[in-house]
Amino acid sequence: LVRLRARLSRSQNSLGKGLLTLLSREHLDEDTWEEIEDTLLTADVGVAPTQELVERLRERVKVLGTRTPEELRTLLREELLTLIGTEADRSVKTDGGLETPAVVMVVGVNGTGKTTTTGKLARVLVADGRSVVLGAADTFRAAAADQLQTWGERVGARTVRGPESGDPASVAFDAVKEGIAEGADVVLIDTAGRLHTKAGLMDELGKVKRVVEKHGPLDEVLLVLDATTGQNGLVQARVFSEVVDITGIVLTKLDGTAKGGIVVAVQRELGVPVKLVGLGEGADDLAPFEPEAFVDALIG
Numbered sequence: 021l022v023r024l025r026a027r028l029s030r031s032q033n034s035l036g037k038g039l040l041t042l043l044s045r046e047h048l049d050e051d052t053w054e055e056i057e058d059t060l061l062t063a064d065v066g067v068a069p070t071q072e073l074v075e076r077l078r079e080r081v082k083v084l085g086t087r088t089p090e091e092l093r094t095l096l097r098e099e100l101l102t103l104i105g106t107e108a109d110r111s112v113k114t115d116g117g118l119e120t121p122a123v124v125m126v127v128g129v130n131g132t133g134k135t136t137t138t139g140k141l142a143r144v145l146v147a148d149g150r151s152v153v154l155g156a157a158d159t160f161r162a163a164a165a166d167q168l169q170t171w172g173e174r175v176g177a178r179t180v181r182g183p184e185s186g187d188p189a190s191v192a193f194d195a196v197k198e199g200i201a202e203g204a205d206v207v208l209i210d211t212a213g214r215l216h217t218k219a220g221l222m223d224e225l226g227k228v229k230r231v232v233e234k235h236g237p238l239d240e241v242l243l244v245l246d247a248t249t250g251q252n253g254l255v256q257a258r259v260f261s262e263v264v265d266i267t268g269i270v271l272t273k274l275d276g277t278a279k280g281g282i283v284v285a286v287q288r289e290l291g292v293p294v295k296l297v298g299l300g301e302g303a304d305d306l307a308p309f310e311p312e313a314f315v316d317a318l319i320g
């Protein structure tokens with residue numbers, strides 16, 4: 021948690037600090053409110069949430085009358101938390117049934133950090149005493165299976181892979197079968213993320229899902245999004261959500277952008293909580309998404 025705050029504050033601080041500075045102006049005139057709006061839009065918060073937030077801030081500042089810096093900070097903190105939401109269940113389901121492992125499918129466009137996230141998640145689980153099987157169902161990108169296997173060797177998880185350009189669904193099927201045979205706790209399936217056509221993607225991910233469900237329920241479908249891609253990421257999110265039922269979002273590369281507002285935008289877009297955030301390329305750079313820590317990092 022401390023690390024989350026430290027890592028985030030380096031890149032995100034500007035958003036919260038900027039807002040606080042603007043709110044602290046003696047005269048909050050129309051121009052200032054517009055600047056506040058611009059600051060939020062620039063940070064990828066999105067149009068509707070920005071308008072909601074500004075409206076609520078205006079209302080509360082009016083009621084408050086004179087404002088101390090501490091009051092403004094509290095107010096901004098509360099309103100940002102309301103916008104992000106503190107009620108959602110952000111845990112990743114990694115408990116399967118009595119006899120079967122939990123199955124987590126990781127989806128997203130190539131380059132967003134899917135394989136890295138799968139590896140990091142495996143590491144967290146193994147460190148927590150859980151046994152993990154990895155399924156390298158990204159058979160499209162030649163290096164993906166090697167990359168995943170390297171992660172597996174590093175963290176102590178077996179990787180099930182198939183022939184290059186083979187059928188992703190059959191790798192997923194084998195991985196779950198292996199997980200059951202080994203009595204593993206969790207099977208993590210890395211999928212291919214080529215956004216060729218929606219129909220193609222639907223075919224592929226749909227098939228992976230169907231074969232996994234021959235063994236038992238699919239417990240979690242995590243969509244990996246690159247926080248630095250802004251609106252483009254939202255478009256991708258929409259396409260994936262039309263193809264599979266996303267249960268959680270992983271926002272990667274938050275270390276490399278000041279646009280933390282994408283958290284708000286993507287949750288709105290999908291109606292699904294951000295569950296994990298990527299804060300770097302290293303093995304330990306995956307953290308649970310905690311709204312309070314995130315907002316504290318924003319405001320500094």
Ligand code: GDP
Nearest residue numbers: 130131132133134135136272273298299300301
């Ligand atoms: P995939 O194609 O979606 O499987 O993407 P990869 O897992 O291969 O990741 C693409 C690149 O993004 C790699 O260079 C990763 O090291 C990098 N990456 C992944 N997650 C993060 C993150 O949270 N922060 C940063 N800075 N880089 C990341």
